[in-house]
Amino acid sequence: MWLGTLLGLLLHWIVTSRFARYVSMAEGQAIAYISDVGAGDMKPLFIAGCVVTTVFLDLGFAADRWLRHRGRLVPNTTTGEKVLSGLTIAFAVVGTAGLILLSIFDTVSHDRLHDIFLLLFIAGFVLSAVFICWEYQRLGIRESLHPTPGPSRDAANETQATATTVSCASRSGSS
Secondary structure (H helix, E strand, C coil), X not given: CHHHHHHHHHHHXXXXXXXXXXXXXXCCCCCCCHHHHHCCCCHHHHHHHHHHHHHHHHHXXXXXXXXXXXXXXXXXXXXXXXXXXXXXXHHHHHHHHHHHHHHHCCCCCCHHHHHHHHHHHHHHHHHHHHHHHHXXXXXXXXXXXXXXXXXXXXXXXXXXXXXXHHHHHHHHHHX
16 A cells, blocks of 8 residues: 555656645755655645545554464563563554654655654654564574574564654655
8 A cells, every 4th residue: 555655646746746845845856755745735645545544554563462362373472572562553553643643744844743653653663673683583583493484584674664664754754
């Protein structure tokens, strides 16, 4: 869904508005940010895409927790693993609130609030990713007696995705 939202906004900017310069774009900015396009006539798509994407992501985290609880996935048996799972879900909800609110409070009308919610979104999902990596790492250590590639490989993939996200976020914040 998120890819569809991004492509819809990008294609609108390229095809329909023909690389329009939005009011919210900084001096010398040649490429419109997602928020620039989403603050205009594509705001309904931007809000709907953000809501659907984050709700399904949160449902995925909740399903992971439920499947572990039911024994369909490697279960969380220690208190630490259960706490990490809870923190993953809690910070995913924080990131969800941030993304939905930043789509509503657009960069044109509410620039400062938009930036605050952007920070909340990024911090929430980065912390959620950190906690799920930590949980998978602990599951991988505990389950290392059983030769299954699941938790440790998942932790490595999630760690790489988190590092990439933090790197991109820090670069876009510094420009």
